[in-house]
Amino acid sequence: MLINGEEKALACPTALSELLTQLGYRTAFVAVELNGNIIKQTDFGSTTITDADKLEIVSFVGGG
Amino acid sequence: MISKEEINAALGKGLTQAQLDALHNARVAVVGLGGLGSNIAVALTRLGIAHLYLYDFDKVELSNLNRQYYFLDDIGQYKADALVKHLRQINPYAALHSQVIKVTEDNIPTLLGDCDIICEALDDAAGKAMLVSTVLSNWSNKKVIAGSGIAGFGKAEEITSKKITKNLIFAATATAIFTIYRSAVHASHSALCSRHCLPHALF
Numbered sequence: 457m458l459i460n461g462e463e464k465a466l467a468c469p470t471a472l473s474e475l476l477t478q479l480g481y482r483t484a485f486v487a488v489e490l491n492g493n494i495i496k497q498t499d500f501g502s503t504t505i506t507d508a509d510k511l512e513i514v515s516f517v518g519g520g
Numbered sequence: 521m522i523s524k525e526e527i528n529a530a531l532g533k534g535l536t537q538a539q540l541d542a543l544h545n546a547r548v549a550v551v552g553l554g555g556l557g558s559n560i561a562v563a564l565t566r567l568g569i570a571h572l573y574l575y576d577f578d579k580v581e582l583s584n585l586n587r588q589y590y591f592l593d594d595i596g597q598y599k600a601d602a603l604v605k606h607l608r609q610i611n612p613y614a615a616l617h618s619q620v621i622k623v624t625e626d627n628i629p630t631l632l633g634d635c636d637i638i639c640e641a642l643d644d645a646a647g648k649a650m651l652v653s654t655v656l657s658n659w660s661n662k663k664v665i666a667g668s669g670i671a672g673f674g675k676a677e678e679i680t681s682k683k684i685t686k687n688l689i690f691a692a693t694a695t696a697i698f699t700i701y702r703s704a705v706h707a708s709h710s711a712l713c714s715r716h717c718l719p720h721a722l723f
Contacts, residue, residue: 484646512685
């Protein structure tokens, strides 16, 4: 699995929402690209990530 | 009255016809018209963007005047209305589609359907993530310029912009979005450098 350009091992297929939490992200504050496609936030729970996947996770900080 | 041609010539000075056409034909949205969004909209107008879609639900407050493109006379007015007045002082011929509205997942298809480029300028992290995720998952042909962590008095050279994915560019501030918009970057540098020279500087 590749997350933001870094190799990481994923032991078993995991829901994206669970993976984000494990990695320390707050799911409401991130945008996620999976293998080139942006995933809707409402689909985080139903999207399964495997060790072959490539993820880009963008985390937002408040302030405008 | 200054003519449309004169305004276009002034705003587009030094550009080729192809560049001018690209600027005139682009449809750009600014979502959130606070510190980031109001300045982005001004920069885009000075750049020659002629079709802007401006969305914000909030009113101008006195506390906004330290960083937002509003004036004392604007206090109490909706930002979407006040900003249009100021943009008309730069280009009275620009097509400005402004609306007092909170942008949500449900109204994004209607509000942003016509736009090519969307500048995310909301102030809360959840809103930013929602806007970026919704736009980029709904459309594959729109570009999003997002901002994050822009507050504070850090040095201007710490501001960066970075292409994250095919359609997402992450910029830390309005003035860093368009690399060709050097005068605004320069103005920010000058202002911040002036602050650094002050006694009892805040840095």
